[in-house]
Amino acid sequence: MELQTVHDKCSGCATCRLACALENFREVKPSLAVLRIEGRFPAPGDYRIHVCDQCGACAEICPEEAIHQTDSGVFLIDEDTCTGCLVCVAECPYDVIVVRGNAPAPIKCTLCGACAVACPRDAILLTQ
Amino acid sequence: MLHGYAGTILRIHLTDGRIEKEPLPADLAESYIGGRGFVARLLFDEIEPDIDPCGEKNMFIAATGPLTGHFLPASGKTHFGSKSPATGGYADSNMGGHFGPALKYAGYDAVVLTGKATELSYLLIDDDTVKIRPAEKSRTKGALTAERMLKDDLGDGFQVITIGPAGENGVRFACISHDFGRQAGRTGIGLVLGAKNIKAVAVRGTGGLPVFDVEGAYAKGKEAFAKVRAKPGFKGWTPEGTAGLTNWANEVGAFPTRNFQTSYAEHYRQINGRAILDRLKITDKGCSLCPTPCGKYGFTKTALGRAHVEGPEFETIALFGGNCVLETIEDVAYANYVCDELGLDTISAGVVAAWAIECFEKGILTESQIGRGISFGDLESIVYLLEKTAHRDGIGDLLAQGVKAASESVGKGSEHFAIQVKGLEWTGYECRNAPSMMLAYLTSDIGAHHGRAWVLGHDVAGSWSSVHDLIVAGGAKEKPPKGMVTERSADYVIHSQHERPLFDALGTCRLQLMELGFEGEHYAELYTLITGKQKTWDQLLAVSEKIWHLTRVFNAREIKHFGRSSDYPPRRLCDDPITSGPNEGYRIPMEDIEFLLDAYYAARGWDANGIPTEATLKRVGLQDVVAPLKRLGILT
Numbered sequence: 169m170e171l172q173t174v175h176d177k178c179s180g181c182a183t184c185r186l187a188c189a190l191e192n193f194r195e196v197k198p199s200l201a202v203l204r205i206e207g208r209f210p211a212p213g214d215y216r217i218h219v220c221d222q223c224g225a226c227a228e229i230c231p232e233e234a235i236h237q238t239d240s241g242v243f244l245i246d247e248d249t250c251t252g253c254l255v256c257v258a259e260c261p262y263d264v265i266v267v268r269g270n271a272p273a274p275i276k277c278t279l280c281g282a283c284a285v286a287c288p289r290d291a292i293l294l295t296q
Numbered sequence: 297m298l299h300g301y302a303g304t305i306l307r308i309h310l311t312d313g314r315i316e317k318e319p320l321p322a323d324l325a326e327s328y329i330g331g332r333g334f335v336a337r338l339l340f341d342e343i344e345p346d347i348d349p350c351g352e353k354n355m356f357i358a359a360t361g362p363l364t365g366h367f368l369p370a371s372g373k374t375h376f377g378s379k380s381p382a383t384g385g386y387a388d389s390n391m392g393g394h395f396g397p398a399l400k401y402a403g404y405d406a407v408v409l410t411g412k413a414t415e416l417s418y419l420l421i422d423d424d425t426v427k428i429r430p431a432e433k434s435r436t437k438g439a440l441t442a443e444r445m446l447k448d449d450l451g452d453g454f455q456v457i458t459i460g461p462a463g464e465n466g467v468r469f470a471c472i473s474h475d476f477g478r479q480a481g482r483t484g485i486g487l488v489l490g491a492k493n494i495k496a497v498a499v500r501g502t503g504g505l506p507v508f509d510v511e512g513a514y515a516k517g518k519e520a521f522a523k524v525r526a527k528p529g530f531k532g533w534t535p536e537g538t539a540g541l542t543n544w545a546n547e548v549g550a551f552p553t554r555n556f557q558t559s560y561a562e563h564y565r566q567i568n569g570r571a572i573l574d575r576l577k578i579t580d581k582g583c584s585l586c587p588t589p590c591g592k593y594g595f596t597k598t599a600l601g602r603a604h605v606e607g608p609e610f611e612t613i614a615l616f617g618g619n620c621v622l623e624t625i626e627d628v629a630y631a632n633y634v635c636d637e638l639g640l641d642t643i644s645a646g647v648v649a650a651w652a653i654e655c656f657e658k659g660i661l662t663e664s665q666i667g668r669g670i671s672f673g674d675l676e677s678i679v680y681l682l683e684k685t686a687h688r689d690g691i692g693d694l695l696a697q698g699v700k701a702a703s704e705s706v707g708k709g710s711e712h713f714a715i716q717v718k719g720l721e722w723t724g725y726e727c728r729n730a731p732s733m734m735l736a737y738l739t740s741d742i743g744a745h746h747g748r749a750w751v752l753g754h755d756v757a758g759s760w761s762s763v764h765d766l767i768v769a770g771g772a773k774e775k776p777p778k779g780m781v782t783e784r785s786a787d788y789v790i791h792s793q794h795e796r797p798l799f800d801a802l803g804t805c806r807l808q809l810m811e812l813g814f815e816g817e818h819y820a821e822l823y824t825l826i827t828g829k830q831k832t833w834d835q836l837l838a839v840s841e842k843i844w845h846l847t848r849v850f851n852a853r854e855i856k857h858f859g860r861s862s863d864y865p866p867r868r869l870c871d872d873p874i875t876s877g878p879n880e881g882y883r884i885p886m887e888d889i890e891f892l893l894d895a896y897y898a899a900r901g902w903d904a905n906g907i908p909t910e911a912t913l914k915r916v917g918l919q920d921v922v923a924p925l926k927r928l929g930i931l932t
């Protein structure tokens with residue numbers, strides 16, 4: 169499974185971000201979202217969707233080897249092993265690993281698909 | 297804890313820089329909901345009668361509602377309010393975008409500004425951190441340019457509102473700009489910010505909002521999105537957004553054209569929604585959590601220049617494409633862009649420019665007074681007038697007052713075709729064959745604005761369920777009959793005046809209800825799940841009714857000689873028959889206007905002069921305003 173993005177369909181409404189926070193944490197708090205919408209205005213005048221593509225850069229850089237790939241291809245953070253050094257947050261090429269308040273471990277995309285379900289524009293798709 | 301709300305009002309005293317964070321009063325939230333309700337009550341309670349709208353004693357309020365920022369369709373509204381520089385009475389103007397949600401995530405339901413900053417400044421609200429910072433380097437900069445400058449300094453994680461030169465220079469129809477193309481345009485709200493020496497407000501919010509039943513609200517929110525997506529209008533309305541009204545408004549003869557001389561523009565297919573998609577559009581641009589984005593962001597090329605611009609939306613198309621007779625969508629979009637940079641409301645600007653051109657045609661304003669010849673349909677003329685106005689240069693100093701004051705100053709019969717009510721310029725629906733919509737304009741609390749009641753569907757189609765349905769049905773194939781003047785118009789208007797402004801209190805967009813027919817009861821369920829307060833849609837409408845009476849008595853308090861004559865239309869709309877199109881020959885004579893106002897006042901429980909009676913105020917829960925109004929002689 170992976171998230172696919174269709175940038176030209178995005179209208180910047182950010183419904184995906186609030187759905188992400190609600191689905192995973194039951195909080196109305198978009199700062200917990202692990203995807204970003206970039207509006208490029210006034211020029212060129214469009215949106216870019218930044219999602220985790222499970223590239224594994226976080227797992228490679230993690231000094232504690234706390235990020236592992238599951239059989240379905242998703243990289244997950246093992247909160248018990250994570251020391252909260254936040255190297256992965258700094259190194260994520262898409263800037264979509266997020267610090268969650270005082271929680272010991274950061275958060276990343278689990279491929280739950282809530283963003284794709286919520287997007288009213290079909291600009292984010294969860295594909296097999 | 298007040299579920300749904302952020303829980304705090306941020307008060308900034310600009311003169312001495314004091315910053316106070318006040319818990320949101322529970323009774324204010326319960327009794328006035330939020331947004332427009334907060335604005336109306338705070339203004340009534342906290343400003344002294346008769347203050348100067350541009351003085352230090354006026355308040356500038358940015359208020360959200362309990363639904364703002366929550367998971368439901370189009371919950372991104374922010375409501376701004378003050379005493380209006382345009383009308384001298386109640387002012388509010390709202391916008392979409394992402395500012396309101398950011399404000400709530402930062403922890404504030406409302407921001408209240410009083411006093412005046414000692415130098416041109418911007419406000420930085422970064423969660424708990426609130427600062428007044430110098431903004432001298434953005435002085436005279438365009439509203440769009442200033443937003444980019446501030447985001448370059450602070451980062452794109454901030455949501456920003458700005459004003460342009462018009463707001464700095466005292467133009468009575470200066471607007472607030474946000475997100476490179478959303479505006480709170482009406483009532484001169486941008487001038488109030490400028491008069492306080494505030495060029496911009498930048499907000500970043502990383503917090504969350506308390507929800508009474510988060511599982512229930514999330515589930516209901518998902519259901520609401522699904523139901524909106526299932527409406528026929530979801531696919532039918534969204535591609536063109538509000539611009540999709542252009543064809544229909546012409547087919548039914550309701551499109552203000554050539555300074556309201558007629559209600560039909562022969563070139564309408566050159567300036568409609570289809571033209572935007574074919575010739576301008578780059579992307580749909582939506583407000584926060586909106587599934588049906590009105591915003592069409594694009595690029596226009598004209599003889600005068602090229603520009604990225606959001607829109608034009610229907611109102612701008614009507615007032616520049618129809619009223620100023622710009623004949624291509626590129627020209628309309630360029631005028632839109634110029635207004636956006638200068639910080640001018642495109643609606644009022646289109647009425648003011650058309651009035652000036654008609655004055656020139658009739659010899660009331662001369663070439664030497666204006667500085668050049670001007671004509672309908674000429675983009676160069678329009679842009680010249682806009683720039684002069686924003687800088688109050690030459691003829692612009694007159695035009696910056698708006699058409700009411702400008703026409704009273706010029707005289708020579710120009711008041712006859714100064715298209716406004718209460719000092720606010722008329723918006724994009726011509727009403728000489730639409731008595732219900734006419735009544736809606738006349739009795740709107742901020743002046744001639746369609747946002748408070750949109751009942752044109754009753755005039756045109758009788759029964760109707762959504763604007764999308766009206767558009768699909770199209771205009772009459774034969775000449776429409778003369779609109780019936782009956783008491784029923786008052787009932788239609790009153791219902792709409794409660795329903796539409798309720799969204800301005802809840803802090804969410806009404807377009808899903810109005811344009812797509814998404815039912816109001818869903819919002820009541822969401823309100824209850826989010827706030828924990830059990831209220832039906834009818835109970836919420838009752839609050840909206842109370843707010844309506846409150847803004848009426850605020851106007852009675854603030855506007856000299858306020859009363860029945862404050863609700864009169866410009867004489868052109870009574871005396872001059874429409875000159876072409878489907879409704880050619882129609883007008884609504886003054887005796888019919890008096891009949892409509894009588895019916896409306898009676899249905900409202902107001903006296904013959906349009907002032908709410910003591911019994912009415914008590915019935916709707918405003919008994920506490922009776923005594924102060926009696927002291928001022930407004931109630932006897």
